Structures are given as structure tokens and as C-alpha cells.
Amino acid sequence: MRTSFAGRLLCMAAVSALCFVPLRLNYRRLDTSRVPEEMARWAVPAYRYELEISHHVTDDLPPPGVRSLELYCYDRQGRELCRVTDEAVLRFYRYDLSGRLHAERIPALGSKTYAYDAAGRLLRAEVDYGAALRSVTTYTWGADGTGTLQTSGETASGAFAESGACRPDGRLSLLETADYRRTWEYDAHGSCIRETTVSDTLVNGGARVDETALTYDADGNVLSADYFTDGSWERTLTAAYQDGVRTWVRTESAAGYTERAFADVTLP
Numbered sequence: 001m002r003t004s005f006a007g008r009l010l011c012m013a014a015v016s017a018l019c020f021v022p023l024r025l026n027y028r029r030l031d032t033s034r035v036p037e038e039m040a041r042w043a044v045p046a047y048r049y050e051l052e053i054s055h056h057v058t059d060d061l062p063p064p065g066v067r068s069l070e071l072y073c074y075d076r077q078g079r080e081l082c083r084v085t086d087e088a089v090l091r092f093y094r095y096d097l098s099g100r101l102h103a104e105r106i107p108a109l110g111s112k113t114y115a116y117d118a119a120g121r122l123l124r125a126e127v128d129y130g131a132a133l134r135s136v137t138t139y140t141w142g143a144d145g146t147g148t149l150q151t152s153g154e155t156a157s158g159a160f161a162e163s164g165a166c167r168p169d170g171r172l173s174l175l176e177t178a179d180y181r182r183t184w185e186y187d188a189h190g191s192c193i194r195e196t197t198v199s200d201t202l203v204n205g206g207a208r209v210d211e212t213a214l215t216y217d218a219d220g221n222v223l224s225a226d227y228f229t230d231g232s233w234e235r236t237l238t239a240a241y242q243d244g245v246r247t248w249v250r251t252e253s254a255a256g257y258t259e260r261a262f263a264d265v266t267l268p
Contacts, residue, residue, distance in 0.1 A: 030071050030084050032267055046073035046081050051265045058256030065256075071265075121147065122170060131156055139166065191216050219244050 035046070050072040057065035069086040077099065083091040094103045098120060105111040110129035117123050125137040135153025142148075145168030152161050164175040169190055175182045180199035187193050197210040211228045221244065225237040235253035239246055249260040 030069055030086055031088050032071065032084055035071075035073060035082055035084060035090075035267070045075075047076045048074045049265050049267055050074065050262055052260050052262050054258055054260045056256070056258045061256070117141075127153070135160075137162070144168070189216075189220065191220055217241065221246070 052070040052072065054068045054070070055065050056068070071084040072080060073082045073084075075081055075095075079095060079099070080093050082093065090107055092105045092107075093101060094105075096102045096116075098116075100116055100120065101114055103111060103113050106129075109132065110127070112125065112127050114122060115124040119141075121141050122139050124139070127133055127135045133153065133155050135151055137149055137151040139147050139149050147166035147168075147170070149164045149166065150162070151164075153159070160177065162175060162177050165173050167173050167186070171184065171186065171190065171192070173184050173186075180197055182195065182197045184192050185194040185196075191214070193214055195212040195214075199208050199210070209230050213226045213228075214222055215224045217223050219241075221241050222237075222239055224239070227234040227236070235251055237249065237251045239250075240248040246262050248262065251258045
């Protein structure tokens, strides 16, 4: 039986209600009381608020699975200012006058700070998460524009060190520690198309190889990411955008999937 035009409109309205009403109602569960306070303290007003609703479904968690919420705040340049989760985890970002990331702060944990040279290249990055993690990374840039980095730090488990290399655009090309070696490959547009990590394992003294292969749309947004371990597929991420703004992300594995929907909201 063919559905009438009015019936189709009614169905479309019902589907729209199912999709968008939860975005308006459920985000009030988030504790956003400290967001205006932080923005005022940093004298950077939030221009756009985006809500993410995630559904995590596995064999042990049948539909609708576990739902979580996350709120993102952006400035007029599209830079992320803060993030709030329904578990009361807050994360705040601050930028210098040139638009470079200057600090990242998690009130319950600690902060990261960044310093740059006159050319805008990263010189130093410090992490202070108290007893959980403290580290300092220094960068050195050569005449050819490429850079190297050295990190020394300490966690509750002990001291660690990292070394690596950067491309002229500042993106990492190599990172090495005592436990693993990670490399990045880029296309002609500077977008990462493959990330490979080779890490030591305790199984027969062998090594584990983790790879991620990425594809992009014409605007440089990630369309898909395929994850492999020792050549075997682990999971796939796919994303959708509207006018350059992400609207939907799905991550699928043999154990289940996670779907993330995004929409702009207005704080009460």
C-alpha cells in the first residue's frame, strides 16, 4: 500500500523528532556552570556550542547500549575552547595572539603549556599532571626547516624518554621510545595518510605492528580511518560532514560499534 504525501510528511516529522529532540533535552544533564566562568577568566567568549551524543553497542551491551554526552565550545575561528563530558570532566584550551595553542588545562588533573619561537615553530612543551605525569619536550629546528625533539619525563611507574623528528610544517614524522617506534606518512596536501607503530611485546620476544590508514574529502576532513594490528583488521571509522562541519561518526569493530552524532546547541 502506497503511503500518502501527508503520511510521508508525518513519518519524516517523527524521524526528525527522534533525531533532534534528544539533542535539546539530554545535554542539560551536563554541568556547564563553569564554562562561562572560565571563558570570562580567559576573556575569550565561546561563539559556537556543539553537542556530541554517543551510543556504544557491543555483544554485552545490546542497543541502545551505553549513551554518553560531550559538549564542545569553539571561538569564531573554529578553535576549540573547552570540552565538558557528562562525567564532569572539563578540558579548556587557550591560544596566543597569533592563534597558536598556548595552554590546555584539565582542572581535575593539571595542564600543558606550549612556547614558540619568532617564526611560530614549537620550542617547548611542558606537561604537569602532578604525580601522574610530568614531562618537558624541547624542539630544535634546522636550516632545512625540519626539526627534532627530545622529551624527558616521569610517571608513577618511573622515568621515560622520547626522541623524534618533525616536518617543516611542524607535523611529527617520527617518535621513538624504549618501547616503540611510530612513524607518520603524509600526502601532497600535508594530510596524514598512514600512521605505523612498531612496539615490543612479551610474546616470544616479537614485535606488534599497529597501522592506521586514512582518507579525506576535498576539504581535508577525515572520511575514513582503518585500523590494523599485525595486518589484521581491528576497526573502521567513517565520518560525515555538512558544510565542513562534522555531523556523524561511526566506529565499527567485530565486537560492536559506536555512533556519535553532533549538532549545534544553545546553552540555557
